[in-house]
Amino acid sequence: MDTRTSPRIVVIGAGFGGLGTAIELVRHGFEDVTVLEKAEDVGGVWRDNTYPNAACDVPSSLYSWSFAQNPDWHRRYAGHAEILAYIRRVAAELGVLDRVRTGVEVTGAAYDEDTATWRVETATGETLTADFLVAAVGQLSRPVIPDLPGRDSFAGPAFHSARWDHSVDLTGKRVAVIGTGASAIQFVPGIQPTAGHVTVFQRSAPYVVPKPDIGYSRARRALYARVPGTQAFGRNLTWVLSEQLNKSLTGTAPMKKLMEAGWHALLRAQVRDPELRAKLKPDYPIGCKRLLFSNDWYPTLVKPNVDVVTHGVVEVLPDGVRSADGTVHPADVIIWGTGFAATEFLAPMKVQGAGGTSLDDAWADGARAYFGICVPGFPNLGLVYGPNTNLGGSSIINMMESQSGFIRQLVERVRDGGSVAVRPEAEESFDAEIQQRLRDSVWGGCASWYRDDHGRVTTNWPGTVAEYKQRTARVDPADFEVTPR
Template identity: 35%
Template sequence: MTSEQFDAVIVGAGFAGIGAAIQLKRSGIENFVILDREDDLGGTWYVNHYPGLAVDVPTTTYSYFFEPNPNWSRLFSTGDEIKQYADDVADKYDVRRHIRFGVTVDGARWDEDATLWRVNLADGTTLSSRYLLTATGFLSQPHMPDIPGITEFEGRVIHTTAWDDSYDPSGEKIAVIGTGATAVQLIPELAKKSADLTVYQRTPIWVVPKVDFRFSERAKRLFARVPLTQRLIKRLTDSIYEVMVSVAVRHYGTFRGRFNISASDLAKIHRFVTIRDKDLRRRLTPDYDFGCKRPTFSNSYYRTFTKPHVHLQDTGITRVEADGIVAGDGTKTVIDTLVLATGFDLWEANFPAIEVIGRNGRNLGKWWRETRFQAYQGVSIPHFPNYLSLASPYAFIGLNFFNTMEYQMRHMDRLFGEVRRRGATTFEVTEQANAEFLDRMTDLLGNSLFTIGDCASARSYYFNPAGEPTLLRPTSTQTAIREASEFPVTDYSFG
């Protein structure tokens, strides 16, 4: 049954959902609700709280463009600080009162006759809404490895997205499956207390030194009193990262991969200085181009493998038994705790994160898989009126999600402004505008690392199941912001 009606329903209370809520308020829309399955806001920064969690880009860039945070303690701030920032912004902009926690959304269907979205909840309730915005993020669905016998293990099993804060690794024999960005942060922390730590690696990761430092109290006071100083630093760090992504990823062919080679040489030097064992260095060396898979920063990851109680296992996993793991080389490691640092399922479970049915019964997930993953400006899809998907193909710019959120908020501002000016009831991107955008993105990717680089063995979540690198939008941040602010309103039909 239908119990309530809203002007807008936002699915997800992470940074995307908070940003969307703020923009709705700016557009004069107050009758909206944010639905989140967790019991607090923050999205991935609430769900993840494993030891060593920190942002992997400078926090000077990691904030809403309209809300700089003068309180970061260091250049690469901890997860606790990021979560606190989400709380502070939600409170300042009066977003929290719109959020309903512990609510699971099963799906949504467009009602053509009523020109409304019917949003179905797991408890059987159906909400009605003029607009639907899915802000479920890219890192919201944990990936559970399909390993023979994994359900037979009798010890403790912890996925990094459901970390047990009461768990004490002291004196334990631990196995970690995975060597992605999460594992790079977690493994050194576990090694400090465990009696024995075995790391099961499928794909090595590029790791470069981390230049981190604390912000002095004087600096934080300056940021608070003169926000322009922090904005200038943000502009500097944003520009540095923008150049890196432009040269190393978007224009890889133009620069013939020179930056990628230099970065991989830096990682190679880092390994050589840290690890004296030649064979261990070889096993920790990726065989794909730098940047195909998200690289990471750490000063302790490589050093951890030089400790006598830490072991690298890279022959694969044959099966998990009640008391341990049998590797591909036939050796068995007896363990007390199994830690799954296996990341997230982006494509199979996250595009989209809920079932969305548009006009004429078009199923978004099925349509994406039967045609191609696509979304105009990374937010709109034809046949899905009054719907914005903030975690879509071609949505992520590649620096951090706040850059993505900035252009998406500006897109919302222009779009809802036009709806209000016309007195319209619905908006929907045209087939032509969507097709032209998809063609342009495809052409731009032709010069990118993902198309002409050596990424075959990276197993990167940048690539969809068809092998297309459709997660990233191959434009600069400034280009995305400009297009979001100036796109032709004729790209949409209004009714």
């Protein structure tokens, strides 16, 4: 006889999303919460990305849990080590760190309709049973390295920026950096002073705007601790500005023009060479690809030991790489700044819902979910940072907090057993609305990592954070089918 008094909840992933959801559940009285993390530590992207100059591009006061403000940030834009320490500290203080099992990789999960439970399978062969399953694996957790001819023939060290090899001394080395995304614009300035030569391979020029970063003095941190309202004021101001940026990306606010002016002024002031400046001008509308923030990207590219190559890499050789124009570029080290499998979501896990339907089949035409959280045919499953919940501006932490609260409400509906599943027509209506809005947004106009192989934008939310928070604040019973135990 089943005598459970509390639902068994399994959360996959111990980054901001997974830990935040675990905190939300524990704070509302759910005690049987287990967080599974395949790595040996918590922290998600802030555990993985340890490259030189790794830092957030959202102000620290906003890039933090609303219920755990940190008056002791040392910079407006905190570095990865400080963010990781914050995550660990808050998780410990709020009672979820001890609920995390590290070194446990989930390989699959299957829903059992007879018992309304999930069977969660791990790489070691262990099986866990959950009454409710939360997948919080993130969109930027699986690095991508292009499968170029000769890739395995390279004689020197080669690594992805999210798997930085700190044993490799770059002093005096010829370094080939492939990719110019958010990671590269941070680590290239970090390695340039010591490297012998850096060749940056740019497939598409990014928009780079000034980063208003400053260090916080001891006196300022003390003020934030003693008078929290002073930090809250700055956080709220940042929120307002970031929401204007979000509106601009969907065509309803003027900030995009201001950002474009900032980019243009920065480029002209920092890059005097007209030939190089021409290489660094994007050929798409601002915001269509991720907007980047840096004060030292352009100054680094004008250094005498840096070259920018706009021809794509077509082949890797034992001692370098060959670009599309036939030029061989000698290299001692290759660093891949080639991003992540952002549109593959729960892969490579194999997830089966009601009737044995696989998530791969359900998403054959592109990932989709009701507010990025619920998938029809997959009862008692909640996604954190799922399809169409990424942002072009502002802090993703706010979005994930809304998702955590929504998932907690779903769990409350099956506290005593049974199942809760989003109705297909509710998800279809939501998806039709979102895809239409995305087509009308800036993201509808260029190729980017926001799109999957079918050309569908599966990552981004086409509105403000405030709208998302308002629409997910309460579960609409009409959109869900609840089956009692």
